[in-house]
Amino acid sequence: MSGTDLMNELRKRASELGARLFRQNSGMAWVGSKIERGYPGRVAPIGPHDVVIRNARPFHSGFDGLSDLGGWVPVTITTEMVGATVAIYSQVEVKFGKDRPTKEQLAWIDAVNKAGGRAGIARNEQDLSQILFRIP
Numbered sequence: 001m002s003g004t005d006l007m008n009e010l011r012k013r014a015s016e017l018g019a020r021l022f023r024q025n026s027g028m029a030w031v032g033s034k035i036e037r038g039y040p041g042r043v044a045p046i047g048p049h050d051v052v053i054r055n056a057r058p059f060h061s062g063f064d065g066l067s068d069l070g071g072w073v074p075v076t077i078t079t080e081m082v083g084a085t086v087a088i089y090s091q092v093e094v095k096f097g098k099d100r101p102t103k104e105q106l107a108w109i110d111a112v113n114k115a116g117g118r119a120g121i122a123r124n125e126q127d128l129s130q131i132l133f134r135i136p
Contacts, residue, residue, distance in 0.1 A: 003096035006123075007068055010094060013125045019073040019132050021092060026062025065104030067091035073118060073132045089117035092131055096123070 007023070014021045032053035072087035091112050093105050101109075101121055112119035120131035 001096075003094065003099070006096050007094045010092065010122055010125065010128050011069060013128055014069075014071075014073075014092075014132060017073075017129065017132060019071060019090060021069040021071040021090065024062060024066055024068060024070045026064070026066045027060075029059050029061070030056045031059045032056040065102065065106075065108035067105065067108060067119065068094040089115075090132060091117065091119040092128060093119075093121045094123075095121055 011021050011023070030053050033055040069092040071090055073090050074085050075088050077084050077086055089112065091109065093101055093109060095101065105121075109119040109121070118131055118134065120127065122128040122131060
């Protein structure tokens with residue numbers, strides 16, 4: 001099983017448990033106004049899998065420490081709110097094998113938990129359940 005397989009299994013399990021988690025990518029890519037593919041014979045040789053982006057600019061997604069999965073878990077509020085169901089912000093950092101979280105990932109998890117959300121590190125479905133459905 002790969003890290004991607006684990007992430008997909010955890011997303012599926014979260015849905016079965018009533019939560020909704022989405023893949024959150026972070027990093028940098030290039031975007032531009034015109035994309036051309038494979039024009040051999042130009043000044044720089046271009047292969048069949050190369051892409052040329054005109055008017056290129058960097059596109060940043062997410063931030064250092066952003067968890068792999070993010071979304072919400074529904075929680076039914078007690079009698080003070082007459083049984084209303086609310087969505088609790090949730091973040092799950094997926095780690096495979098002996099992978100360890102970065103200090104930025106740990107800081108993000110801590111910030112979400114301190115703000116009343118639910119966040120943690122999942123290596124398996126049991127970890128996921130504990131993060132999403134813990135009793136405060």
